[in-house]
Amino acid sequence: MAKIKQSEFEDEEKLLSPTIVINKKYTMIHIPIKNEIEDITPIKERMKKEHIKVCGIAFSNSDNFAICVVIDENRKFVKAKFIKGGKQYQKKTQMILNEIKKHRQKGEKFGEKNHKKYWEKLNHISDYYSHKVSKEIVDFCKENEVEVISITDMNEDINKNFTKSVGRYSPIYLRRRIVKYLEYKAFKSSIIITRIRKNYTASKCYICRGNIKRKNLEFECENGHKGDYFFNSAMNIAIMCLKKFGK
Numbered sequence: 001m002a003k004i005k006q007s008e009f010e011d012e013e014k015l016l017s018p019t020i021v022i023n024k025k026y027t028m029i030h031i032p033i034k035n036e037i038e039d040i041t042p043i044k045e046r047m048k049k050e051h052i053k054v055c056g057i058a059f060s061n062s063d064n065f066a067i068c069v070v071i072d073e074n075r076k077f078v079k080a081k082f083i084k085g086g087k088q089y090q091k092k093t094q095m096i097l098n099e100i101k102k103h104r105q106k107g108e109k110f111g112e113k114n115h116k117k118y119w120e121k122l123n124h125i126s127d128y129y130s131h132k133v134s135k136e137i138v139d140f141c142k143e144n145e146v147e148v149i150s151i152t153d154m155n156e157d158i159n160k161n162f163t164k165s166v167g168r169y170s171p172i173y174l175r176r177r178i179v180k181y182l183e184y185k186a187f188k189s190s191i192i193i194t195r196i197r198k199n200y201t202a203s204k205c206y207i208c209r210g211n212i213k214r215k216n217l218e219f220e221c222e223n224g225h226k227g228d229y230f231f232n233s234a235m236n237i238a239i240m241c242l243k244k245f246g247k
């Protein structure tokens with residue numbers, strides 16, 4: 001019989017007494033896991049603290065799945081991390097989509113049995129990257145003592161045009177799943193996620209609020225500030241979180 005050690009679970013998870021479940025075909029052992037979440041202070045209370053670190057996250061359709069920027073309560077920049085893998089993800093999914101396309105070109109219809117394994121593969125790859133990216137975000141936040149993560153509200157993006165313009169199985173398309181896993185992983189690490197409105201986070205300069213122009217992955221504002229386009233967005237997203245809570 002396989003032994004399960006505490007070390008196979010994350011630090012904050014504790015194993016509880018197992019129960020045996022007897023099914024018609026097999027016997028299973030259920031081991032409940034207890035999560036001890038240290039700090040469950042509501043966000044408003046948390047944001048009142050004298051010292052607080054906020055991580056703004058911008059998602060992109062480039063090789064960077066997520067651009068994370070940590071600032072303190074004075075809007076001072078602390079640290080940034082670009083979470084890569086977007087191109088690799090797109091390449092892997094594209095290969096599978098091409099396989100499906102080949103089958104269809106032979107006249108096979110959607111949903112036939114031999115396509116199932118490809119869709120399962122796509123789902124598996126998407127799941128893998130969503131877990132990987134969300135874990136890297138949370139690890140980065142923990143390293144930098146971040147208590148609040150700020151992201152933009154995504155509701156406006158749920159429409160066909162958005163999917164059409166970015167393509168399915170693109171890095172930005174995966175954002176919803178990344179956020180879903182991020183919510184769960186952040187909560188386990190006592191980090192709260194807040195959503196801010198998207199207004200101007202990508203079109204204004206985080207330094208002077210001037211209008212910006214995008215050139216590929218760079219930006220330049222009307223007052224001459226330059227830099228990474230998504231870094232600018234992530235800074236705005238973090239700053240807007242401080243503003244939202246009166247800082």
Ligand SMILES: [Zn+2]
Nearest residue numbers: 205208221225
């Ligand atoms: Zn500027």
